[in-house]
Amino acid sequence: MNELREQLHKLVDELPDHTLEHAKTALVYCGKPEEQRMTIERAKQRAKENSERRLREYAERTGRGFISGIGGGGGHTFADGNHHSSMVAFEDGKDATYHLYVYHGTVFEIIETIEVSEDDQRLIRRERIKGIDGTEQILTAVLPVSPIGSRLS
Secondary structure, three states: OOHHHHHHHHHHHHOOHHHHHHHHHHHHHHHOHHHHOOEHHHHHHHHHHHHHHHHHHHHHHHOOOOOOOOOOOEEEEOOOOOEEEEEEEEEOOEEEEEEEEEEOOEEEEEEEEEEEOOOOOEEEEEEEEEEOOOOEEEEEEEEEOOOOOOOOO
């Protein structure tokens, strides 16, 4: 066994039990990162599970609000019962962010992507906004790339 492997084994052996699950997740990701990346569909599922828990906790704590089967990931339920969650994921090989909102009882989601144009001259930000009824709109913003933000060749 080489020295680096021995060091890693020693580090894992010294970890507190409550951190082992996180270490396992990180090591599995390191072994096969393409298979482990968060997809939009996985982000939606995880976000919904987290949101159900947060909205239930809000309703139990305040005695008002609602319990929903629809919700979001790492986010916040506000004092007025509105909710926003977001989770970083990948869509079609691009970085994306999945957002889920509950605003005055209306549920909608946004999938946001940002990319550089093929000529490296512009940033393109797209937001696909989808309502619970399935309607969808796409908003696009195009900005020039600053010299500091341009890609290195």
